[in-house]
Amino acid sequence: MSYKDKNYKQAKERVEKKISFLIHAGVYVVVNAGLITLNLMRSPEKFWFIWPLAGWGIGLAFHAYKAFGAGSAANWKEKMIEKEQRKLDQ
Template sequence: MTAPLTPEAIEQLARKRAGAKLGWYLHAVLFVVVNIVVFSMSRYGFGNRPWSVYPLLGWGLGLALHGVSVFVLGTGSGLRERMVQKERERLLRQRDNEQR
């Protein structure tokens, strides 16, 4: 079992998580704004083919991966904490078996 977090550690972790989420929200807003401009250029400006789908897909993949790293795998997420706990238990069992 892990030691309980101190109030300072809780504050630091909360600020880190909030900063990561705020970073993703900013990334998402920029994605929407820039892709509206790119779509407009594609549709009404440069050429008559919808080329704007390519940057949208590439950046969209990056945004999705950023979201996974923040909301699913980020520091303190449930999935990450469970994986760390399982790995910790496995290493402790391995150490105990080697000491016997």
């Protein structure tokens, strides 16, 4: 596998993770907006919508970390390696 093919594969995987998170976040907003509306219309004296909002929110936070934060150290290391490779290629 060439250097460019490897970079393309990594870039594609990163973009797919980010798109997956954005879809997840959109579904989270739509569904929870519906739950909030349902709660406030049917039983406004008791705020039960907080529990699914919080539970799902924890999962969404982990998904965000995986999509945007988990690879930051690895990305930094990869960038340093690429920089050193370019120096050696000169």
